[in-house]
Amino acid sequence: MIVKRHSVIFCALVVAIGGFIFGLDAALISGTIRYITVEFNLSDLQVGAVVSAPGFGVIFALMVTGYTCDRFGRKNTLLIISFIYVFSAVASVLATSFEELFISRFIGGLAFTSLSVAAMYIGEIAPSHLRGKLVSMIQINIVIGLSLAFFANYGLLLLSQSGLQWVVTLGIDSNIWRWMLGVEILPAIAWFVLLMFIPKSPRWLMMRNSDDKALTVLTQFVGADKAQKELNNIKQSLISHDQKQSFFVLFKSLFETRLRKVMVIALTIALVQQITGINAIMFYAPTIFEQLGVGTNAAFLQALVLGIVSIVFTFVAVFLIDRVGRRPLMIWGLALATVSLFACYWGFEQATYRLSADAIANLGVPDISILLANMTDITYSSDVEFKNALIDALGTKNAKMHEGILFQHAANMNAMLISVGIISFIAAFHFSLGPVMWVIFSEIFPTQIRGVAIPFFAFIASIMSYLIQQFFPWQLSHFGAADIFLSYATCGVIGFLLLFKLMPETKNKSIEEIAELLSTPETPELVAKREI
Numbered sequence: 001m002i003v004k005r006h007s008v009i010f011c012a013l014v015v016a017i018g019g020f021i022f023g024l025d026a027a028l029i030s031g032t033i034r035y036i037t038v039e040f041n042l043s044d045l046q047v048g049a050v051v052s053a054p055g056f057g058v059i060f061a062l063m064v065t066g067y068t069c070d071r072f073g074r075k076n077t078l079l080i081i082s083f084i085y086v087f088s089a090v091a092s093v094l095a096t097s098f099e100e101l102f103i104s105r106f107i108g109g110l111a112f113t114s115l116s117v118a119a120m121y122i123g124e125i126a127p128s129h130l131r132g133k134l135v136s137m138i139q140i141n142i143v144i145g146l147s148l149a150f151f152a153n154y155g156l157l158l159l160s161q162s163g164l165q166w167v168v169t170l171g172i173d174s175n176i177w178r179w180m181l182g183v184e185i186l187p188a189i190a191w192f193v194l195l196m197f198i199p200k201s202p203r204w205l206m207m208r209n210s211d212d213k214a215l216t217v218l219t220q221f222v223g224a225d226k227a228q229k230e231l232n233n234i235k236q237s238l239i240s241h242d243q244k245q246s247f248f249v250l251f252k253s254l255f256e257t258r259l260r261k262v263m264v265i266a267l268t269i270a271l272v273q274q275i276t277g278i279n280a281i282m283f284y285a286p287t288i289f290e291q292l293g294v295g296t297n298a299a300f301l302q303a304l305v306l307g308i309v310s311i312v313f314t315f316v317a318v319f320l321i322d323r324v325g326r327r328p329l330m331i332w333g334l335a336l337a338t339v340s341l342f343a344c345y346w347g348f349e350q351a352t353y354r355l356s357a358d359a360i361a362n363l364g365v366p367d368i369s370i371l372l373a374n375m376t377d378i379t380y381s382s383d384v385e386f387k388n389a390l391i392d393a394l395g396t397k398n399a400k401m402h403e404g405i406l407f408q409h410a411a412n413m414n415a416m417l418i419s420v421g422i423i424s425f426i427a428a429f430h431f432s433l434g435p436v437m438w439v440i441f442s443e444i445f446p447t448q449i450r451g452v453a454i455p456f457f458a459f460i461a462s463i464m465s466y467l468i469q470q471f472f473p474w475q476l477s478h479f480g481a482a483d484i485f486l487s488y489a490t491c492g493v494i495g496f497l498l499l500f501k502l503m504p505e506t507k508n509k510s511i512e513e514i515a516e517l518l519s520t521p522e523t524p525e526l527v528a529k530r531e532i
Helices: 002-031 033-039 044-072 074-094 098-109 114-125 128-160 165-170 176-182 185-195 202-207 211-222 224-239 247-253 257-275 278-283 285-290 296-321 326-349 357-361 383-394 396-401 403-410 415-430 433-444 447-478 481-502 511-518 524-531
Strands: 352-354
Touching (some): 002 044, 002 128, 002 185, 002 211, 002 296, 033 176, 033 396, 128 433, 247 447, 257 481, 278 285, 278 447, 296 433, 326 433, 326 481, 396 403, 433 447
């Protein structure tokens, strides 16, 4: 039994590495923002475009992921995805312009479907008592990837400032952002190789009428005594549906009355996971911490702390998800996340910014000290007002280049409240919205529509994620941090109310049992109308 279970765990771990590569890709860019902004003279919207390019790319990829998964299989789709990660990482490192970097990262976004396909595959191979833990491995790998990215960025930053000869020879000091993005290449290659050793999904094989192959895989996973019973359960769940239905017919079936509750729950989770701002906070972490006036190095270090917190509380989620259940983690984690966002809003709302004569004299940047003379001892009531004054005094490029040290000398705020708010939000997210969404998505959809449903709701989450990432720098410049965090918190309240009312508990239930639990009975009139 130990060997058989190990087979499931091994496959789940390999597939979940897609989350690790995603985490690397997503967070490495956070350390490059200042450098690429100066090198390519980027505007706020261009910065947003570079950061959000993968989020834009995945929108297009998700349009065909369902078809690809059902036509070529979950395993082959993952192999394609892993190759795209490798290509994108290499192209990003070699980019020589904003356009090249944007296109390279856009291509990488085509691989961000690794999350939804991994959740689909693991959900289909895992027994019900292990499904929560194994699907949660995706989120664990995401946060490990995020954390490694923050460690790598901070380490490369310190190296670039060390003045060591080998650092200069390798160009780490002059091309630091390329080294940061290059961290992804070797792990992506390793994932591509490992994927060759996993079997195809038994449920997909059943959908392709390959019962013998499906039985062989199930025997490896659950043993010969349980494999036939599992095969019969899968067949029973498929037998009432025409497996020759087209992708578009299956997509249309998502909107049937019997799936109404499933659709509302999935839509709410997909939107709330992103609209509360997780990817703005994680992808722009050093930028946000610089707003607290801690300086560039300390901002990178605090971003690293976010990575560690993410890992710790994702493991908490994995430990609790099959003990406490999905619903308590989601509901109360979202409540804590919302309170944390309100704390951040309050801290930024009360902040003021003022450059004293002594502060200007001690900046250590003589060229700009003279230009700041007209700002001496003027108190600005918001970060937006202060930034606009800096741009008027220094010009856009100089203001962006020296923003970190200027905030360090000017900011007067409760930085501790905001830091604790951000860290507690990250903690809450990673034991609730982060891992639980993928577990729920892997469970609540009937087998025959899973290849369509999971990518569809991942598509919705990706659109929201893209919009959040794309416009965050612009919002920060025009509305300020306080209003941004207030909008995130408000969305958290709405999501909490909806999920508190609608979301059931699904732990220790098979996919077929969950489908029955969430099915909305149809009246004879609705059935007749649909058949017309």
